Amino acid sequence: MARTVLDRADAVRALAGVFRKRGFDGASLSVVQQETGIGRGSLYHFFPDGKEDMARAVLEEVRAWFDEQVFAPLRTPEDPAAAVGATMRAVEEYFLSRHCVCLYAVMTLGQDRPAHAEAVRSYFADWVELLARTVEQAGVAGDEARARAVDAVAAVQGALVLARALDDDTVVTGVVDRSRRRLLDGLG
Amino acid sequence: MARTVLDRADAVRALAGVFRKRGFDGASLSVVQQETGIGRGSLYHFFPDGKEDMARAVLEEVRAWFDEQVFAPLRTPEDPAAAVGATMRAVEEYFLSRHCVCLYAVMTLGQDRPAHAEAVRSYFADWVELLARTVEQAGVAGDEARARAVDAVAAVQGALVLARALDDDTVVTGVVDRSRRRLLDGLG
DNA sequence: CCTCTTCTGTACCGTTCGGTCAAGACCATG
DNA sequence: CATGGTCTTGACCGAACGGTACAGAAGAGG
Numbered sequence: 001m002a003r004t005v006l007d008r009a010d011a012v013r014a015l016a017g018v019f020r021k022r023g024f025d026g027a028s029l030s031v032v033q034q035e036t037g038i039g040r041g042s043l044y045h046f047f048p049d050g051k052e053d054m055a056r057a058v059l060e061e062v063r064a065w066f067d068e069q070v071f072a073p074l075r076t077p078e079d080p081a082a083a084v085g086a087t088m089r090a091v092e093e094y095f096l097s098r099h100c101v102c103l104y105a106v107m108t109l110g111q112d113r114p115a116h117a118e119a120v121r122s123y124f125a126d127w128v129e130l131l132a133r134t135v136e137q138a139g140v141a142g143d144e145a146r147a148r149a150v151d152a153v154a155a156v157q158g159a160l161v162l163a164r165a166l167d168d169d170t171v172v173t174g175v176v177d178r179s180r181r182r183l184l185d186g187l188g
Numbered sequence: 189m190a191r192t193v194l195d196r197a198d199a200v201r202a203l204a205g206v207f208r209k210r211g212f213d214g215a216s217l218s219v220v221q222q223e224t225g226i227g228r229g230s231l232y233h234f235f236p237d238g239k240e241d242m243a244r245a246v247l248e249e250v251r252a253w254f255d256e257q258v259f260a261p262l263r264t265p266e267d268p269a270a271a272v273g274a275t276m277r278a279v280e281e282y283f284l285s286r287h288c289v290c291l292y293a294v295m296t297l298g299q300d301r302p303a304h305a306e307a308v309r310s311y312f313a314d315w316v317e318l319l320a321r322t323v324e325q326a327g328v329a330g331d332e333a334r335a336r337a338v339d340a341v342a343a344v345q346g347a348l349v350l351a352r353a354l355d356d357d358t359v360v361t362g363v364v365d366r367s368r369r370r371l372l373d374g375l376g
Numbered sequence: 377c378c379t380c381t382t383c384t385g386t387a388c389c390g391t392t393c394g395g396t397c398a399a400g401a402c403c404a405t406g
Numbered sequence: 407c408a409t410g411g412t413c414t415t416g417a418c419c420g421a422a423c424g425g426t427a428c429a430g431a432a433g434a435g436g
Contacts, residue, residue, distance in 0.1 A: 006383080023297050025213030029424060040425085041384045050425065106297055108352040109211050109289070124353040147362060150350065154363050155339065158346030162338065164296040165312040174335060175342050194413080217394060228395080229414050238395065 008046045009061075011038055016058045020101040024055055052115060055107075059119055062103050066123070069094065074130040080138035081184055087131065088180040091156055095172060100163040128153050131183075139187050148183050155179040196234045197249075199226055204246045208289040212243055240303060243295075247307055250291050254311070257282065262318040268326035269372055275319070276368040279344055284360060288351045316341050319371075327375050336371050343367040 014036040018027045021035075029051070033039060047053035069090045077083035095102065104123045107116050132149035136142055159175035162168075202224040206215045209223075217239070221227060235241035257278045265271035283290065292311045295304050320337035324330055347363035350356075 023211075023213065025211065028422075030422075039385055041386080041428095044425075045383060101297070104353070105349045108349055109294055109297065120353045121355070124350055128350075147366065150359060151343065151363060151366060154343055154346030154350050154359070156346065157349040158342030158344065161293045161296055161345040161349075162312055162316075162342050165292070165308045167309070171338060171342070175339060178335065178339060216392075218392075227415055229397095229416080232395075233413060 006038065006042055008057075011036070011042070011046050012054075012057050012061050014038065015054050016061060016103065019055070019058055019103060019106070020099055023106060024051075055116065056119075059103060059107070059116060063119070063123060065094070066127070071126065071130055074134045077134050077137060080134045081187065083134050084131070084138065084183050085180060087134075088152075088176055088183075092172060092176040095156070095160055096169055100160045100169065100172060102157060102160055105157055105160065124153065135183055138184060152179045152183055194226065194230055194234075196245075199224070199230070199234050200245050200249050202226065203242050204249060204291065207243070207246055207291060207294070208287055211294060212239075243304065244307075246291060247295070247304060247311075251307070251311060253282070254315070259314065259318055262322045265322050265325060268322045269375065271322050272319070272326065272371050273368060275322075276340075276364055276371075280360060280364040283344075283348055284357055288348045288357065288360060290345060290348055293345055293348065312341065323371055326372060340367045340371055 015027075015032065018032050018035050021027075022031060029040060029043070032043065032054075043054070044050065047057060070087050073083040073086040073090070104120050107120045128146070128149045131152060132146040135148050136145035140148065155175050156172075156179065159172045162175075163171040203215075203220065206220050206223050209215075210219060217228060217231070220231065220242075231242070232238065235245060258275050261271040261274040261278070292308050295308045316334070316337045319340060320334040323336050324333035328336065343363050344360075344367065347360045350363075351359040
């Protein structure tokens, strides 16, 4: 039989695309098979626990990407202001190239998925925490810094909703720009 | 047979609850039947076109509520600043009592639902437009007013995502408070 | 060459899906 | 008391679901 020699990482990327477009419930195995070209056999070879396994793998890949690209600038910020700029730029680029869908946000809907609840919580909690700490280091008082971080993360997520609803990617650009400015408002 | 004499409006409210908790795909007819106590027969009596019909009815009910409670203060604002305060207060109260789920936001995910795309678009477009106009009347320049309106609506939607993920309703309270202040920042 | 492991396609399983239907129960009329 | 329209039920339908089983094909190592 045909042997396409598929990599698991490729499968995860392809799955992410389908989940983004269809949602987890909308991505039936037949649809996945059709849109990725990966057969059931391969799917269950790479993800023995089935669809939940695929969901976990996809979320882990997103998380890894954020750790490397979005959170990294915030972990050892020599220049906190520059780090804020870098992280927001990375976020904007990421979602614009992913059809304005955050897979972690998708997981907060269609409940009865306590399976991934902790992963979702820590994704957002870490994001807010790291951003708040950096803003504080840039010279904003603790409580105010945390509030600004919460506002920024919420703004990004809300911008994604709005961009999809209005079918207008510039919403993301605008909101992210203004959020970045607001994070460092009143500083040197 | 038992005749509970059910009202269609009651059915819509009950359906909204199930859709909020489970999402549209997660709310199978069996689940709906079980959680609302409404049998299949009644469901298809009130909503002859099936699940799509139920979705439409639920969205229409939400839209009507927003028209009356959230958009109304923005339609003939004698005191624009007060209107902004009133609309944001209504929004906060609405979502806090609805488990932090916006059904229109739910519809922007799990695509291949072009059926409701226009309703979703106009819901958000009207919201932004009305808010922008009121902020402008309060004394903010046109472009800036629109940017502030986009930011506020996005902030609300993002706050809902964050509140669910972190299981912390105070996120909504905080974000909405700060958004309201920001809408009218720099005014008398 | 043989063999073992790693993939891949496909037929198939039981379950659940959205949707239909005929028949029964209730209420408003006469 | 009849009658007709308005609900409501529960059994039922074909299709699609997620998941399993297994045989076959392609490398790697000897």
